[in-house]
Amino acid sequence: MLVKALLVALWAGLCSLDDGGMQLQIRKPLLAGTITGLILGDLTQGLIIGGTLELMWLGVNSVGAYTPPDITGGAIVGVTVGITSGGGVAAGVAFAVPAATLILQLIVLLQTYLSVHIHRAEIDAATGDFNKANRWHLYSGVLLFLARAIPCFIAVYIGNTVLSDFIEWLPEFIINGLNVASGIIPAVGISMLLTMMLKKDMWMYLVAGFVFAAYLGLPVLGVSLIGIVFAGIHDYNYVQRKKLERDTAMELEGGIDL
Numbered sequence: 001m002l003v004k005a006l007l008v009a010l011w012a013g014l015c016s017l018d019d020g021g022m023q024l025q026i027r028k029p030l031l032a033g034t035i036t037g038l039i040l041g042d043l044t045q046g047l048i049i050g051g052t053l054e055l056m057w058l059g060v061n062s063v064g065a066y067t068p069p070d071i072t073g074g075a076i077v078g079v080t081v082g083i084t085s086g087g088g089v090a091a092g093v094a095f096a097v098p099a100a101t102l103i104l105q106l107i108v109l110l111q112t113y114l115s116v117h118i119h120r121a122e123i124d125a126a127t128g129d130f131n132k133a134n135r136w137h138l139y140s141g142v143l144l145f146l147a148r149a150i151p152c153f154i155a156v157y158i159g160n161t162v163l164s165d166f167i168e169w170l171p172e173f174i175i176n177g178l179n180v181a182s183g184i185i186p187a188v189g190i191s192m193l194l195t196m197m198l199k200k201d202m203w204m205y206l207v208a209g210f211v212f213a214a215y216l217g218l219p220v221l222g223v224s225l226i227g228i229v230f231a232g233i234h235d236y237n238y239v240q241r242k243k244l245e246r247d248t249a250m251e252l253e254g255g256i257d258l
Helices: 002-022 029-039 043-056 071-084 088-126 130-157 159-169 172-197 203-214 220-257
Strands: none
Touching: 002 029, 002 071, 002 130, 029 043, 029 071, 043 071, 043 088, 071 088, 071 130, 088 130, 203 220
């Protein structure tokens, strides 16, 4: 279990660095949970729990001063609990939310402290010592790595027996309620997706995807690949339209100057 705990901690740390810099989207609950399940030896449960949490937290975004729960750490801990305790999706969802809230508090405290690093890096940059300024950023990355790695390590290595006992202690009606909630959550997430798709310039893609899947029998991968083609065409047309509008505006400005 020590090796698995270290691997999960390493994965959580990499997801944390992605959140702070790389932006490869590996921090999303679906991928973060799936790889966690692979490490723990149950890829299927990792995919199911991670996908459920992805839909549950689909609309969670940082807006202004609001900092949302740490969905990455919550997903990793949720998958860990669901697999190691044998509680499945219900246990994973039950533990993911408080874990996300707890890890958020750690990250907020860390970000408050990292403001000191920023000021020191600015001082070193002002004096021309750019190597030292870069080291402050590297130190910040290490701390950000540990902010998720340590809680996830504890969840895997120390919490295995404790979590199993806790799941067994929970009354049956709570487990049943969580199972029902875990079935409703994906529907809520899909509804949120539909509210984004049902717009004047998007609804036709939704209808096309439904036709491909329901009437032509294409698999999910095939529909996704066609969706990528449509997305590329849509993006190209959008860029060309904006370019035409910009050129037209410049021509009008030139005409006015004359």
